[in-house]
Amino acid sequence: MLSAQDLALLRKALGRDPTDVEIACFENLWSEHCSYRSTKPLLRTLPTEGSEVLLGPGDDAAIVRFSDTCALAIGMESHNHPSYVDPYDGAATGVGGIVRDILSMGARPIALMDPLYFGPLEREKNRYLFEHIVAGIGDYGNCIGVPVVRGELVFDHAYSGNPLVNVVCVGTVDPDRYITARVKRPGNHLVLIGSSTGRDGLGGASFASRDLAEDAEAADRPSVQVGDPYTEKLLIDAILEMAETGKVLSCRDLGAAGLAGASSEMASTFGAVIYADRVHLRETGMVPREIMLAESQERMLIEVAPEDVARMGAIAEKYDLRWSDIGEVITEPRYIVKFHGEVVADLPVDLLVGGAPLCAWDKAPYSAETPFVRPKTAIKDIALAILAHPDVANKDWVYEQYDKDVQLRTVSVRHDAAVLRLEDKALVFSCGCNPRHIYLKPFEGTANAVIENASNLACLGADPLCLVNCLNFASPEHPETYWQLEQCVLGLGDAARKMAIPIVGGNVSLYNESDEFETQIKPTPSLGMVGRGEVRQWTAPAEGELLALIGRTLPDFGGSVLDAVTECGGPAPAMADPAVVGVVRDLVRGGRVTAATDLSRGGLLAALVKVAPRADVNLAGDPLEELFSETYGRFLVAVKDESALAGVEHRIIGTVGGDALTLQLRDGMVVITPGELETTLTSTTRLMRF
Template identity: 50%
Template sequence: MSLSDPDHELVAAELGRDPTPAEAALFENLWSEHCAYRSSRPLLSAFDSEADQVVVGPGDDAAVVSLPTYGDDAAETYVAMGIESHNHPSYVDPYDGAATGVGGIVRDILSMGAYPIALTDSLYFGGFDREHSRYLFEGVVEGIADYGNAIGVPTVGGSVEFHDDYEGNPLVNVACVGLVTPDRLVTAEAKTPGNKLVLVGNATGRDGLGGASFASEDLSEDAETEDRPAVQVGDPYTEKLLIEANEALVDENLIRAARDLGAAGLGGASSELVAKGGLGAHIELDRVHQREPNMSALEILLAESQERMCYEVRPEDVERVQEIADRYDLGCSVIGEVQEGNYVCTFEDETVVDVPAEFLADGAPMNDLPMEEPVEAARDLPDADLESAFDAVVGNPNTASKEWVYRQYDHEVGTRTARRPGDDAAIMAIRESGTGLALSAGAIPAWTDANPYDGARAVALENATNLAAKGAVPHAAVDCLNGGNPEKPDVYGGFGAIVDGLADMCRDLSVPVVGGNVSLYNDSVAGPIPPTPTVAMIGVREGYDAPPLTVTGEGSLLEVGARGGALGGSTYLATQGGSDGFPDLPADPTAAVDAVRAVADLDSTLATHDVSHGGLAVTLAEMVGSAGISAAVEDAAALFDETPGRVVVETTDPAAVEAAAGDVPVRDLGAATAKADLTLSVGDEQLTRDADGIRGLRDVIDRELE
């Protein structure tokens, strides 16, 4: 670790002296791209974060939004939501890297006084045909499953994508939601000088040293060995105890402010906590409970050991906090207190840090980097055979069944999961408010690789459509913006385009973006990743019921929504070759989403499934279950078009669907049938696949990993 020369000069000028080694390391980590968003913060003002439902917006450990209430006995309830990336650690150590990503985002939810109720994971790897990609994939899924299952928080949704450009740098983006009532809400803003700072949780070791700076550099060729010390090691059983202890502390109103220990460890959490309140602190590093002997001040400050929380506590409440920590067999150290003035750390009676807290936490200068505008591909469509194209698209790892992933997760623990993984969106039963909370998360890198701006708009629309397909109104979103090395103008141009595209579509949909995460320098010897804007979006509906994904065999099939007339970014082109511009998105995306939601809520609706990844080919194949489908489209372009904002509905009342859709186009596709197969007429050609054949195509991940 080393502070750059320009930053060293700025720090020395502010302090009036050279920084101490501990100060230099603190600034190097807290002013890193990972913590300070030096290249991305200038772009993030594009997002609209304000709305009536927003209680806490960007800047805290997690965002908080209020839920609508339904029923006479409904209570006012808030949802805390956040998203985290653990990309570089998951390349170096896929199991621990992914596991500690789960632990970190759960603690962000705890910081708000909330109890975590659901996780989603959005995962991106190199080509599925590569052994190393499958090794990373299996390790990451195992890490998420083992940690999430052990702490009792269900993983209810997400996405898995494979793309050659993630080979040297996979992405692991994990989101979490939790529940909190208005009287229990906690923030990360220190309140009062004289209050104590109390560290609760695991003992501090040397794991994760320099993790923030490690996450702000390109991965080197020998990262798997050289950077392993920067990867944290998780202990989910301690995290479960911390979840329950945090709940007990909130129950007794013992917490004035809270911050979880993540990037930059104790130094990051404690300095940000007091800086947010315009205050300082005096911390005695010798008091930190440690699991390894002879740790230095720098190691204690910057270690990213997991399962730790920093609390601001009134002096008269400290003894009770210690009693609760003891009850849950957690370590507890009174490490200092909030004060006016500087952020000061002492070690062995020597002052090792004495700096203005706000300068440390928020003083990093922003980067002004050049951008190059992305260029869209020309149209060059292949002349593909229908049957082979259908089999390739439906059997592609990106569109194939992800059951191998989600069956490893406990998605029902907590008894709130009303709609499980495998559907367009998960639904959680928030019985306190009578609300069905729908969750959708993910991105499609082929879209943003083809056209970063419109691809990001499509990602936002796709997530909103997933919610609407289950009858939910999009309510709020958080994002994880992943990009390559921003010092490369073409890479930074693509990153800027996904920010603008996501912001514009969320604004069009009136969905506030209430928080998120940025991960840059996702670059390796294999090259940069595609710009990847993972969105985790929540929707709300009255009650918890929603139409299923598979057809019943008793109704007509209609497509609701407009096609975009192009195949850029599609699975069809990825499997068949060729290129095309990105499809046109709906001119009125709100009308498109409203139409989907209105149709899903009709009593005559028997099944709904959104159209996106793989187009109608994949949507119809996934809707076949114990009943089948007979459908017709005009040509291959209509079958493989991936324009989001559409849904296929099985209905007993086509006229009601047309009335509910309003001005949004509705097409007759055919009918559901009693026979469990799919018969497709595409122009003059016809194709039939029975349910077993479809299942065989879609089980490619299971077959390869058995």
């Protein structure tokens, strides 16, 4: 709903009362989801330019050069509220929407990533949400033939009642032939292609800009779109064929705010007349407000010259898709909607698209770190509990839902980052963040998320090309939340500048709260990063190779998995020195290490289990600090000979091989057998399968 202040502003600007269609347009396009009223000034502080950036933020997706003949289209979106109300369809249409964002640039979608955040699996409702969200993502991606190659899973009570479903999509396009979303010339026509418009998804943008009430599932289900991946596959092929003709002058996906959102934003460089009665419909009796604001899926809007309309229509019909010539670009900067000859909306286009007044919220810094309390539990019991934690444990049940090999580019999807082959080079993917660290130290935690994603790429010898983000927060009306938001954006920008990684796009999702569970999500600035390097797979070290630790370890227990399982408290990690990332990248590229992984959730213990589950390890320091600290900027590497690490500060900690993971600690020995590892790492999978 528009506030009284917004309505007063509109009445003054228009000199009259707005019509019901105009009010609906403003409710959606002035919503937080579409207008970024709370975050625009913060987002302007982010570094968005780079030598390979061809098109930065502001379009449906960014364009980044991969080679002289290939560019990447990349975008990131959230579908959080719909995925709570209807987890399968909410998650599925989240995938469909971000794929169409890439498609609208004239790019072929080639890969997806899905950072996901849920409440604890011990709760039946959270297991239900988890199962159906994963199924929705997997089914939609599999049906349209776009592989999910990377993801993240975080489980924390803060997401009970408000799971986060973030999706990254990457596509490929000729760097000289990508399409943008702004109309080019008055007199051109606007053609709607794809599914018929129904009443599903009405008010979706405004729905995504408020918190979830206790009765959300019943009351808000009409705001959730229902997707059809088979139509989406046809739409992908049709739009790519249209783009190949060179006759598509601009293109936009119909997402938030439906036709009103796509057409007004598309026409904002000039103006447009939309004939709502020409839109092909799925339901009878739809009124203009419903036609303009419905968020029915699998629809695209293109700009073409009048003489090319029939040619585009013929291509649509070839793929059994409906189409309608529904509008025209005009010179006057107005947004006009007509219905059977009657003008139902007539607005200054810049007022509708860019005129939302900014929100100013109070800020309240806080300190949430608590003193460290040493756990009294035996080290081995703690170790097994950490390995069983769902953030660390085996996630094969999820991976099995996704077809990772479709399109035949996938080289590897396990361990630190995913690798796809593209023009004989590696396109490398990483995503995610650590919300528990970010809650305790928003600036440092977000900066470390940048460093960790770059570290994942470095373990495969890849340079970061760019990153995208999804800023998921609770209500900015809470002073503590707005302070979190500000600090996270500043930390994101600081780390990106230090590492020369342009931030080329993203999304903001606010009001992630649940009345039903009385929860507010932790600050979750989820990231997606892509890099370029030589094609290589992560390899396990051979028996007899040495294990070395690079980077300094500190007692950083606050927000760690150790903290989650023992409530030990302690300080969260400070911002790491990003220079170590380049050091390890060079080691991998030079073939000086046979395996590398960065230390993150679960600390050194989790890294050892991943790299060398059978090894003899000797650690002389505090066992808790050595095994479970989550200090960033650290790497576990395997080498054939210590001379390979000449000039690099490191510590040899063990040797690969043996019958078990044997940890020689200052207070005694801990042995974790392969059988114990198998049982522990799969304990969460049994919960996932109910």
